[in-house]
Amino acid sequence: MESFQNIYYDLSRFPGRLKVADSGMGWKGKNADEGLTLESGSINGAQWSRGARGYELKIQSRSQGVILLDGFQEEDFDRVAKCLKVLLGVTLENKEHALRGWNWGKAEFNRQELAFNVQNRPAFEIPYTEILNTNLAGKYEVALTLHLDGKGEGIGTDGKLGGTKAKGMKGGGALDQLAELRFYIPGTTTTTKKEKEGGEDGELESEDEITEEQNAASNFHDTLSKMADIGDVAGDTYAGFQDILHLTPRGRFDLDMYETSFRMRGKTYDYKIMYESIRKFMVLPKPDEIHTLICLGLDPPLRQGQTTYPFLVMQFKRDEEMELELNMTDEFIEEKFKDKLQRRYEAPLFSIVAQVFRGLAGKKVTSPAKDFESHHSAKGVKCSVKASEGILFCLEKAFMFIPKPAQFIQYDQVAVVVMSRVGGAVSASRTFDVTMEMKRGGDFQFSNINREEQKPLERFFEIKGIKIRNEMIDEGPSLLQKALNDGDLSSDEDVVEARADRGSADEDEESVDEDFRTESESDVAEEYDSAHDTSGSEGEEGGPQSDPEERPKKKTKTGK
Numbered sequence: 001m002e003s004f005q006n007i008y009y010d011l012s013r014f015p016g017r018l019k020v021a022d023s024g025m026g027w028k029g030k031n032a033d034e035g036l037t038l039e040s041g042s043i044n045g046a047q048w049s050r051g052a053r054g055y056e057l058k059i060q061s062r063s064q065g066v067i068l069l070d071g072f073q074e075e076d077f078d079r080v081a082k083c084l085k086v087l088l089g090v091t092l093e094n095k096e097h098a099l100r101g102w103n104w105g106k107a108e109f110n111r112q113e114l115a116f117n118v119q120n121r122p123a124f125e126i127p128y129t130e131i132l133n134t135n136l137a138g139k140y141e142v143a144l145t146l147h148l149d150g151k152g153e154g155i156g157t158d159g160k161l162g163g164t165k166a167k168g169m170k171g172g173g174a175l176d177q178l179a180e181l182r183f184y185i186p187g188t189t190t191t192t193k194k195e196k197e198g199g200e201d202g203e204l205e206s207e208d209e210i211t212e213e214q215n216a217a218s219n220f221h222d223t224l225s226k227m228a229d230i231g232d233v234a235g236d237t238y239a240g241f242q243d244i245l246h247l248t249p250r251g252r253f254d255l256d257m258y259e260t261s262f263r264m265r266g267k268t269y270d271y272k273i274m275y276e277s278i279r280k281f282m283v284l285p286k287p288d289e290i291h292t293l294i295c296l297g298l299d300p301p302l303r304q305g306q307t308t309y310p311f312l313v314m315q316f317k318r319d320e321e322m323e324l325e326l327n328m329t330d331e332f333i334e335e336k337f338k339d340k341l342q343r344r345y346e347a348p349l350f351s352i353v354a355q356v357f358r359g360l361a362g363k364k365v366t367s368p369a370k371d372f373e374s375h376h377s378a379k380g381v382k383c384s385v386k387a388s389e390g391i392l393f394c395l396e397k398a399f400m401f402i403p404k405p406a407q408f409i410q411y412d413q414v415a416v417v418v419m420s421r422v423g424g425a426v427s428a429s430r431t432f433d434v435t436m437e438m439k440r441g442g443d444f445q446f447s448n449i450n451r452e453e454q455k456p457l458e459r460f461f462e463i464k465g466i467k468i469r470n471e472m473i474d475e476g477p478s479l480l481q482k483a484l485n486d487g488d489l490s491s492d493e494d495v496v497e498a499r500a501d502r503g504s505a506d507e508d509e510e511s512v513d514e515d516f517r518t519e520s521e522s523d524v525a526e527e528y529d530s531a532h533d534t535s536g537s538e539g540e541e542g543g544p545q546s547d548p549e550e551r552p553k554k555k556t557k558t559g560k
Helices: 074-088 216-227 330-336 349-361 425-430 451-463 472-502 505-510 523-528
Strands: 002-009 016-021 024-028 035-039 043-051 054-061 065-072 092-094 106-109 113-118 121-127 131-138 141-146 180-184 188-197 206-215 239-248 251-257 261-265 270-274 278-285 291-304 307-317 321-325 344-348 380-385 388-394 398-402 407-410 414-420 431-438 443-450 468-470
Touching: 002 074, 016 074, 043 065, 043 074, 054 074, 065 074, 065 121, 074 092, 106 216, 131 216, 131 270, 141 216, 188 216, 206 216, 239 349, 251 349, 270 291, 278 349, 278 388, 278 398, 291 349, 291 398, 307 349, 321 349, 344 349, 380 451, 388 443, 414 451, 431 451, 443 451, 451 468
Parallel strands: 043 092, 414 468
Antiparallel strands: 002 016, 002 065, 016 024, 024 035, 043 054, 054 065, 106 113, 113 121, 131 141, 141 180, 188 206, 239 251, 239 307, 251 261, 261 270, 278 291, 291 307, 321 344, 380 388, 380 443, 388 398, 398 407, 414 431, 431 443
16 A cells, blocks of 8 residues: 555645555545545546646546546656556556647547647646536637636535535636636538448348538537537436527527526527526516516626626516426426426416426525515516616515616615606606615616606615615705796797897898799799780889889898
């Protein structure tokens, strides 16, 4: 038996002791409940390379995937290689990493990890268990989303567990975690498929090879999805919902419900979301009495490039009915989801989706507060956040504004609510603004709220014990009087100002423009009119019979 001190297991914060015997190997941390046990028959291979804390031993196991043991010294190589060969019959391979810093190389799909090689040397490896999701971010670009441990649970971050047995927890011991990787894969690749053709009249079946040309990025994405158990191969689908409208992120997605996660499949993006990432689950009736919203609060949030979505918002029609039969047996439901799920559903679509989510995720459903009802007997009021229109819902313990930007504000974090009018006299008399000043600084402003919703909101704020500062009481009469005064003065003042701007135009209007002639007196009309000789009196000024020399001279305008 060989023993090694100060060894870290899967990037854990605290070291432990590693023991290697002919029956297998084991690691034990500071506490009695932390440890790793690996039988000799489950080890496929071992690699030695530079690591974060010196030198690293990477074990490829059948049962637990890739195991990282870090903290060895350079002189430990011969000792480790000898004990693995003699005791376990495993050959230790010495691998050197690519240190050139190049970002152009070759990606290889190994049995348990994705390797990125530069000049036939590994630059980095990513175990498939760490990959949460993969998407085609462009025609030649593939994005990888990695598991994040936002709560600090697992692998040494809470001081209780030195390693990980769960999926996607290797990075939880670090303060900074890698969230996303993107691969640029141009060009096309050729794939070969075999098709069997049945023989006739006793002939044997034959196999024909069909060669297809496929986008290289799409081929990479499909291969990675299979290797990392992303998608249909991740397990049996318990339920599926087609073409569900999402307000955040915008688009229509198909929902596939699995045992520990669900998938959103769209035309461009696919998302895999773990049920344990759901922190809030809300069912909110829309004030239009036609739609119902289902809102999921996620931590860590959903990522789409540089954009994060902490809330998912789905919209359903209330009168849309459906029938659903879960892909489960009655015995399985009774054993694992007793009183949470039922085998068959026949109800409105939003109700079935909410019940399936609640049963699989085990989350409590939050609804609007019973103490609030708007002027039109709705559970939310329409308002705006900057240029975005939405609905503000009053829950039992918090405000919720959706769809975008979604904002969740707890009542106990609000110092005071300020109700005021902003804008001109006409708009201010019909709408008002609500500003929530927070105890820790900052504020949230909701504008363009209908004037009729003031009393219901004030009554609800008083019930919840939220301080109110109403700035509309003092300015209400003054705004109205100002509007009336402005209206009275404008009628006379506007006329005077308009005349002053026109200069001598009023003087010209008072005097007759003797050069002006109507259509019947125009030269064109006289030339083509058969009765032009009798179309005016001879004595009329400017008439056809008058002498041009006797016409009165045009009045000369003098500048002021």
